[in-house]
Amino acid sequence: GAAAFTARVAAAIAAATADGSWLRLKACEADNCRWAYYDRSPAGRSRWCTMQVCGSRAKMRAYRRRGA
Structure with a gap:
């Protein structure tokens, strides 16, 4: 149910925070x-979901x- 889903999300957030991927x-x-x-950019400085769009x-x- 909802409680199990919330627990799984919280566990995923905790794991991502611990391994540094949350950033x-x-x-x-x-x-x-x-x-x-x-x-997934090497420097971790991506700004948009996709460059193409x-x-x-x-x-x-x-x-x-800029008026170019």
């Missing part, structure tokens, strides 16, 4: 997205703001 679970920075994703849009908006 790589992030929310997409795109204003209209907010998907959660696991950052959210990252591309953000970079295009920045490019247009």
Whole structure:
């Protein structure tokens, strides 16, 4: 039931915190997205759930703001 699910989620969070992988679970920075994703980039500095969709849009908006 719900209690078992909550316990499993809590155990997964505790394990991820202990092994350091919790820091790589992030929310997409795109204003209209907010998907959660696991950052697999080597430096752990990914900002978007996918570069092909959210990252591309953000970079295009920045490019247009610069007036290029």
